[in-house]
Amino acid sequence: MGKGIxxxxxxxxxxxxxxxxxxxxxxxxxxxxCMVIKPYGYAxxxxxQAILDKRFKxxxxxxxxxPLFIPKSFFSKEASHVDGFATECAVVTHYRLKNDxxxxxxxxxxxxxxxxxxxxxxxxxxxxxxxxxxxxxxxxLPILVNQWANxxxxxxxxxxxxxxxxxxxxxxxxxxxxxxxAVAEAQQMLDVYSEFAEKTLAVPVIRGRKTESERFAGxxxxxxxEALMQDGKALQAGTSHFLxxxxxxxxxxxxTSKEGKQEHVWATSWGVSTRLMGALIMAHSDDQGLVLPPKxxxxxxxxxxxxxxxxxxxxxxxxxxxxxxxxxxxGISVKYDDRDTQRPGFKFxxxxxxxxxxxxxxxxxxxxxxxxxxxRRDTQTKDTVEQAGLGARIVALLDEIQDxxxxxxxNFRDSHITEVNSYEEFKHVLENKxxxxxxxxxxxxxxEKRVKEETKATSRCIPLDFKExxxxxxxxxxxxxGRVLFAKAY
Amino acid sequence: MGKGIxxxxxxxxxxxxxxxxxxxxxxxxxxxxCMVIKPYGYAxxxxxQAILDKRFKxxxxxxxxxPLFIPKSFFSKEASHVDGFATECAVVTHYRLKNDxxxxxxxxxxxxxxxxxxxxxxxxxxxxxxxxxxxxxxxxLPILVNQWANxxxxxxxxxxxxxxxxxxxxxxxxxxxxxxxAVAEAQQMLDVYSEFAEKTLAVPVIRGRKTESERFAGxxxxxxxEALMQDGKALQAGTSHFLxxxxxxxxxxxxTSKEGKQEHVWATSWGVSTRLMGALIMAHSDDQGLVLPPKxxxxxxxxxxxxxxxxxxxxxxxxxxxxxxxxxxxGISVKYDDRDTQRPGFKFxxxxxxxxxxxxxxxxxxxxxxxxxxxRRDTQTKDTVEQAGLGARIVALLDEIQDxxxxxxxNFRDSHITEVNSYEEFKHVLENKxxxxxxxxxxxxxxEKRVKEETKATSRCIPLDFKExxxxxxxxxxxxxGRVLFAKAY
Numbered sequence: 003m004g005k006g007i008x009x010x011x012x013x014x015x016x017x018x019x020x021x022x023x024x025x026x027x028x029x030x031x032x033x034x035x036c037m038v039i040k041p042y043g044y045a046x047x048x049x050x051q052a053i054l055d056k057r058f059k060x061x062x063x064x065x066x067x068x069p070l071f072i073p074k075s076f077f078s079k080e081a082s083h084v085d086g087f088a089t090e091c092a093v094v095t096h097y098r099l100k101n102d103x104x105x106x107x108x109x110x111x112x113x114x115x116x117x118x119x120x121x122x123x124x125x126x127x128x129x130x131x132x133x134x135x136x137x138x139x140x141x142x143l144p145i146l147v148n149q150w151a152n153x154x155x156x157x158x159x160x161x162x163x164x165x166x167x168x169x170x171x172x173x174x175x176x177x178x179x180x181x182x183x184a185v186a187e188a189q190q191m192l193d194v195y196s197e198f199a200e201k202t203l204a205v206p207v208i209r210g211r212k213t214e215s216e217r218f219a220g221x222x223x224x225x226x227x228e229a230l231m232q233d234g235k236a237l238q239a240g241t242s243h244f245l246x247x248x249x250x251x252x253x254x255x256x257x258t259s260k261e262g263k264q265e266h267v268w269a270t271s272w273g274v275s276t277r278l279m280g281a282l283i284m285a286h287s288d289d290q291g292l293v294l295p296p297k298x299x300x301x302x303x304x305x306x307x308x309x310x311x312x313x314x315x316x317x318x319x320x321x322x323x324x325x326x327x328x329x330x331x332x333g334i335s336v337k338y339d340d341r342d343t344q345r346p347g348f349k350f351x352x353x354x355x356x357x358x359x360x361x362x363x364x365x366x367x368x369x370x371x372x373x374x375x376x377x378r379r380d381t382q383t384k385d386t387v388e389q390a391g392l393g394a395r396i397v398a399l400l401d402e403i404q405d406x407x408x409x410x411x412x413n414f415r416d417s418h419i420t421e422v423n424s425y426e427e428f429k430h431v432l433e434n435k436x437x438x439x440x441x442x443x444x445x446x447x448x449x450e451k452r453v454k455e456e457t458k459a460t461s462r463c464i465p466l467d468f469k470e471x472x473x474x475x476x477x478x479x480x481x482x483x484g485r486v487l488f489a490k491a492y
Numbered sequence: 493m494g495k496g497i498x499x500x501x502x503x504x505x506x507x508x509x510x511x512x513x514x515x516x517x518x519x520x521x522x523x524x525x526c527m528v529i530k531p532y533g534y535a536x537x538x539x540x541q542a543i544l545d546k547r548f549k550x551x552x553x554x555x556x557x558x559p560l561f562i563p564k565s566f567f568s569k570e571a572s573h574v575d576g577f578a579t580e581c582a583v584v585t586h587y588r589l590k591n592d593x594x595x596x597x598x599x600x601x602x603x604x605x606x607x608x609x610x611x612x613x614x615x616x617x618x619x620x621x622x623x624x625x626x627x628x629x630x631x632x633l634p635i636l637v638n639q640w641a642n643x644x645x646x647x648x649x650x651x652x653x654x655x656x657x658x659x660x661x662x663x664x665x666x667x668x669x670x671x672x673x674a675v676a677e678a679q680q681m682l683d684v685y686s687e688f689a690e691k692t693l694a695v696p697v698i699r700g701r702k703t704e705s706e707r708f709a710g711x712x713x714x715x716x717x718e719a720l721m722q723d724g725k726a727l728q729a730g731t732s733h734f735l736x737x738x739x740x741x742x743x744x745x746x747x748t749s750k751e752g753k754q755e756h757v758w759a760t761s762w763g764v765s766t767r768l769m770g771a772l773i774m775a776h777s778d779d780q781g782l783v784l785p786p787k788x789x790x791x792x793x794x795x796x797x798x799x800x801x802x803x804x805x806x807x808x809x810x811x812x813x814x815x816x817x818x819x820x821x822x823g824i825s826v827k828y829d830d831r832d833t834q835r836p837g838f839k840f841x842x843x844x845x846x847x848x849x850x851x852x853x854x855x856x857x858x859x860x861x862x863x864x865x866x867x868r869r870d871t872q873t874k875d876t877v878e879q880a881g882l883g884a885r886i887v888a889l890l891d892e893i894q895d896x897x898x899x900x901x902x903n904f905r906d907s908h909i910t911e912v913n914s915y916e917e918f919k920h921v922l923e924n925k926x927x928x929x930x931x932x933x934x935x936x937x938x939x940e941k942r943v944k945e946e947t948k949a950t951s952r953c954i955p956l957d958f959k960e961x962x963x964x965x966x967x968x969x970x971x972x973x974g975r976v977l978f979a980k981a982y
Contacts, residue, residue: 031559031622032566033609038622041554041637048555064531065538069521070611070642070658071582076522077589077597092561093586093599094611097646099567099579107567109583109608118599119523121560121584121611132521132528141833147531152560152642156587168560343631 005355009289014233018284022162025292025356027279035160035167042356043279045300047170050278051150053202053297054172057194063146063174068128070152071119076127080220080252090156092121092167121154126220126271129175130249137177137267139258144187145177163280164237164492171275177267179257181246184268185223188244191272192225195240203278204295204408205229205285206415207239208438208487210463215447218271222246228462228487230415231284234436236462236489239281242272280492285411286380292357293380295407296400301337303329303396304353308346308365315340317369321389325362328393334400354379359403360396380407421485425476428488432459438489442473442482449477459488495845499779504723508774512652515782515846517769525650525657532846533769535790537660540768541640543692543787544662547684553636553664558618560642561609566617570710570742580646582611582657611644616710616761619665620739627667627757629748634677635667653770654727654982661765667757669747671736674758675713678734681762682715685730693768694785694898695719695775696905697729698928698977700953705937708761712736718952718977720905721774724926726952726979729771732762770982775901776870782847783870785897786890791827793819793886794843798836798855805830807859811879815852818883824890844869849893850886870897911975915966918978922949928979932972934965943967949978 007024008016022028027043030036039047055065071094098113122128129147136142150172160166174191178184192209199207207227217224221243229239250256250266259265286293296302305325307318322338329336337358339349346363353361361377368374374392377384380403387395418437422428431439439459443449450461464486473482497514498506512518517533520526529537545555561584588603612618619637626632640662650656664681668674682699689697697717707714711733719729740746740756749755776783786792795815797808809830816826827848829839836853843851853865864882867874870893877885908927912918921929929949933939940951954976963972 029622029625032563032618033559033561036559036561038559039557041556044556045554047557064535066531066534067529067537067660069523069526069528070644071523071526073522074589074597074599078595089589090587091589092584092609093589094582095585095599096583097580099564099581099583099610105568105571107564109564109585119582120589128522132519135519154560170557 005291005351007289007291007355010232017289018280019162021283021287021292027283027292028162030162033167035157037162037166037168039170039276042300046282046294046298047276047279049298049300050198050202051172054194054198054274055148055150057198058148058172058174061146061190061194063148063176066147066149067151068122068125068132068149070122072122072125072128074118074120076131077120079127080248090158091123092154092156094119094121122151123153123155124271124273125149125151125153125173126175126245126249126269127253130253130255130269133175133177133267134253134255137255137257140179140260143177143179143257143267144183146174146187147176148172148174161280163276163283166276169276171273173271173273176270177250177255178270179259179265179268181268184246184270185244188223188225188242188270188272191242191270192227192240195242195272195274196227198274199227199229199239199281200408202295202297203239203282203285204297204404204411205239205281206408206412208463208465210465210468210487212241212463213445213447213450213461213486215450216461218243220245220248222248225466226463228438228489229281229285230411230418230437230489231281231492232414233284234418234490236438236491237277237281237284238462238491239278240272240274243270245269245271286407287357290382291355293407294357294359296359296404299357299359300335301353301356301358302334302400303336303360303362304349304358305336305338305362305364306346306349306353307338307340308363310366314366314369317366318364321364321369325393329396332393332397334397350377359400362392362396378403380410419487423476428459428476429457432457432490436490438462438487440485440487441476442471442484443486443488444475444478444480444482446478449475453477453488457490459490462487462489462491495781495841497779497781497845500722507779508770509652511773511777511782517773518652520652523657525647527652527656527658529660529766532790536772536784536788537766537769539788539790540692541662544684544688544764545638545640547688548638548662548664551636551680551684553638553666556637556639557641558612558615558622558639560612562612562615562618564608564610566621567610569617570738580648581613582644582646584609584611612641613643613645614761614763615639615641615643615663616665616735616739616759617743620743620745620759623665623667623757624743624745627745627747630669630750633667633669633747633757634673636664636677637666638662638664651770653766653773656766659766661763663761663763666760667740667745668760669749669755669758671758674736674760675734678713678715678732678760678762681732681760682717682730685732685762685764686717688764689717689719689729689771690898692785692787693729693772693775694787694894694901695729695771696898696902698953698955700955700958700977702731702953703935703937703940703951703976705940706951708733710735710738712738715956716953718928718979719771719775720901720908720927720979721771721982722904723774724908724980726928726981727767727771727774728952728981729768730762730764733760735759735761776897777847780872781845783897784847784849786849786894789847789849790825791843791846791848792824792890793826793850793852794839794848795826795828795852795854796836796839796843797828797830798853800856804856804859807856808854811854811859815883819886822883822887824887840867849890852882852886868893870900909977913966918949918966919947922947922978922980926980928952928977930975930977931966932961932963932974933976933978934968934970934972936968939965939967943978947980949980952977952979952981
């Protein structure tokens with residue numbers, strides 16, 4: 003191939019790393035576990051942000067910004083939250099550096115903070131401490147706020163996009179007068195996420211609830227969307243939490259109800275992160291490079307001219323200029339790659355690697371014949387087509403490609419949900435096929451723990467379309483009321 | 493007034509604080525010096541971001557993201573940078589918390605970092621350390637990258653937006669093959685900033701260069717735009733730096749030129765921050781509240797119905813619905829404030845406080861007469877106008893308001909640039925009138941230092957339209973080649 007990308011069959015994990023690096027998406031930095039998101043990778047993330055942000059605003063939310071730092075004492079306030087998060091965090095202890103006189107910069111030990119500050123791993127605590135000042139009466143509710151921010155969790159084993167010490171995300175934090183309203187909000191945001199995953203990322207997801215042991219620290223209920231990667235491992239692509247009154251109680255946030263009573267406020271939080279970049283890459287890409295759904299591709303169409311003389315080039319330029327104008331008017335992003343430092347073959351390989359959905363190649367003979375060569379990234383097929391009507395054809399093809407990428411992922415996913423009725427079968431499917439395994443389970447964290455230790459599979463979710471069905475836990479033989487999904491997961 | 497805002501004449505500084513709090517722009521958080529940017533304030537910042545980001549992209553830049561943390565040793569590498577920045581910074585020393593067994597969270601002393609990490613005060617060092625891996629030949633240049641990020645400088649005296657320990661900004665970092673190209677880039681970005689300040693913020697600015705002692709740490713030349721606030725103090729609203737080869741040398745970033753030689757890369761950096769929010773507020777607002785230029789106002793038009801019966805309300809609703817559709821089609825943001833929990837007078841005061849440029853009030857009699865009441869925030873004038881043609885009138889008025897706000901600020905600024913020819917005059921103007929004082933100066937940092945100590949005024953800039961003019965330094969009597977601007981500043 004010459005691109006230096008390991009094939010998926012040879013080493014899926016290495017294929018992923020190669021792709022992220024070679025396609026110029028991200029790289030590791032000089033700081034352990036922290037990544038640099040390169041311009042091409044960031045452009046995809048910006049598309050994700052723009053589309054999600056629009057949906058958040060359409061559903062009534064506003065953005066705001068809360069501090070990067072959280073006083074250490076805040077983590078002691080919400081007991082269940084403590085155990086879940088306050089472990090691997092970056093701790094700020096000093097606020098000054100000084101020159102040691104030999105040109106070296108050292109920490110000024112005289113400038114020690116009275117109370118250590120934690121770099122936010124998530125912002126529930128600082129936000130609920132702030133909401134106390136914003137809420138007096140039911141008239142101040144609901145508060146529907148989102149934040150785009152960086153967060154830090156000191157992960158020991160990191161992978162670009164999938165698990166990094168610092169990552170980018172959005173975190174919605176809402177406050178409500180009633181439990182029902184908060185639950186409805188948490189569910190609404192799960193809808194927003196699943197629609198985004200399927201329509202924009204072209205990644206089919208299973209909507210469900212987490213079991214107790216997989217819930218977010220401090221949540222009464224965690225809703226999740228679970229995607230499936232090409233290696234048969236699941237990836238949690240977004241979560242939305244019903245937090246009950248836990249944070250309101252921890253931070254003393256009360257409101258006066260219509261009836262004049264003092265009550266604690268109900269909460270939700272919900273988030274997706276740059277992890278979605280990992281899901282996008284692993285769901286669709288192939289051994290030749292990235293495959294990007296048109297709705298997220300920073301460049302949707304690349305045009306490569308093939309010419310020998312300046313006159314031929316001028317001819318092609320004029321045609322491309324018209325095509326470009328037509329496509330831009332329809333909101334389609336086009337790159338005309340007329341660099342004279344690289345040959346067409348090099349350009350073809352580069353844009354294939356970067357996942358541009360459509361490639362148009364035009365040579366002197368094409369100009370004579372009134373044709374172009376049109377190549378699809380998703381199917382790796384080429385066609386010679388008429389120049390007449392090319393703009394409209396491209397617009398239609400981009401939709402077709404978006405659909406095709408989704409359908410391909412959906413078929414793969416659907417063929418990787420396997421119902422099993424014994425532990426033997428469970429292990430056999432996990433080892434030989436992967437994907438989601440649907441089985442009866444006794445509902446206890448102890449059994450989940452044992453299964454995880456023995457097979458590395460975790461319960462992914464209780465699907466929202468869960469059907470009551472009498473059965474027997476395949477691990478313990480105890481009674482079960484329905485099937486849940488297990489999988490190995492990222 | 494009933495709004496609890498101190499008047500400007502009484503206490504300008506308190507007026508500013510009151511306004512930021514009462515108009516729901518921002519507030520202090522539980523973390524010393526860190527602010528919470530509230531939804532209304534953040535919506536203004538988002539408008540700034542969107543307009544600037546578009547201009548950055550139009551001028552060929554891409555966004556990327558670099559780590560929040562910088563290894564301490566990086567600060568020792570660029571000597572002049574060290575002295576300027578590596579002092580008041582948040583220092584991360586540990587990466588884990590633990591439960592002490594009594595439910596208290598404490599720092600795990602066993603989890604100490606080998607090398608301390610600094611929360612970025614600015615990103616030149618980590619970015620140039622990264623660029624080393626991106627640049628081999630002249631073909632890899634220029635690199636035109638921008639980052640939207642949070643940064644931390646441990647300021648001891650803080651004020652909302654103007655000076656906070658954490659703030660939001662954008663920082664552009666470009667790499668070039670020649671000195672000329674880098675200088676041109678730094679100047680281009682100054683143009684982008686000054687156009688943004690004048691056309692969008694409606695804040696007139698003086699474009700200039702900083703004197704040596706006011707330059708950014710590590711820069712060979714710092715370009716600046718300087719604005720004037722209503723209290724006669726200057727505010728640096730944006731800077732663009734020509735960094736020469738300083739960072740390339742510190743981080744060993746070389747490229748092979750067309751001629752096959754190894755050369756160090758040339759650099760620029762440029763940034764504006766949430767400080768612009770402070771400039772916006774202090775340049776235009778009055779004792780009644782915010783005055784927002786229409787191009788930045790999250791709500792450009794507020795419509796308040798005045799009614800007694802449901803029938804009257806339904807009538808008004810129908811009219812507003814049509815108006816709303818017409819205005820939204822032109823990209824104008826309209827808020828229909830038909831809350832039944834508040835009286836019209838309360839709403840008028842609230843939207844005046846929040847600086848909405850135009851207010852439309854409609855009562856039952858208006859509906860009979862085919863009129864509305866139209867009130868301008870900038871001039872505080874009201875008119876009864878025909879409903880027919882209202883949409884077009886509003887569109888035109890918003891432009892007029894934008895112009896008027898700018899012209900008002902421009903007249904104020906222009907009448908506050910005073911040429912002086914003696915130190916006595918200099919001090920007299922500073923004390924009694926404020927604004928920019930234009931004077932001859934001997935060009936030495938020593939004199940600047942003395943002036944600052946004696947008058948608190950600093951050299952703001954050497955204007956780009958600087959004229960050579962023989963003269964005598966008003967402070968030392970030494971020869972001078974032209975006038976520079978001094979002022980007290982934020």
